[in-house]
Each structure stands twice: as C-alpha cells, then as structure tokens.
Amino acid sequence: MTDKxxxxxxxxxxxxxxxxxxxxxxxxxxLALGGVALIxxxxxxxxPPAGFITAGALLFGVAVVGAVRAR
Numbered sequence: 001m002t003d004k005x006x007x008x009x010x011x012x013x014x015x016x017x018x019x020x021x022x023x024x025x026x027x028x029x030x031l032a033l034g035g036v037a038l039i040x041x042x043x044x045x046x047x048p049p050a051g052f053i054t055a056g057a058l059l060f061g062v063a064v065v066g067a068v069r070a071r
Contacts, residue, residue, distance in 0.1 A: 036055055036058045036062075039055065040054050040058070043055075
C-alpha cells in the first residue's frame with residue numbers, strides 16, 4: 001500500500017529561452033524607445049513643451065499597460 005501524502009505531482013520545467021527570443025525582445029525594446037523619441041521630437045518641433053508632454057504621456061501609458069499585464 002502506498003502513502004498518497006508522499007507522492008509528488010510531476011513538475012513542469014519551463015522551455016529554455018533561446019538567443020533569438022532575447023534578440024527579438026531587445027529589438028522590440030529599442031524600436032519602442034526609438035518610436036517614443038521620434039514622436040516626442042516631432043511634437044517638440046511643432047511646440048517645444050508638447051514634446052516633453054507627449055513623450056511623458058507615452059512612457060506613462062507603457063508603464064500602466066506593463067503594470068496591468070504583470071498582474
């Protein structure tokens with residue numbers, strides 16, 4: 001007779017992250033930062049304070065989305 005309290009459920013190991021996945025994550029990060037910078041610069045060309053407001057609002061939006069997804 002086996003004791004069920006000592007039995008362990010099989011554990012699942014996460015799939016290893018490849019170098020390609022890391023490279024794609026870095027590429028997405030640099031593209032996002034470049035996009036925010038270009039949008040802010042374009043707004044700054046039109047009206048200098050708008051560039052800082054636009055870039056700040058975009059970064060704030062990204063932070064909120066990241067915080068919601070982390071839940």
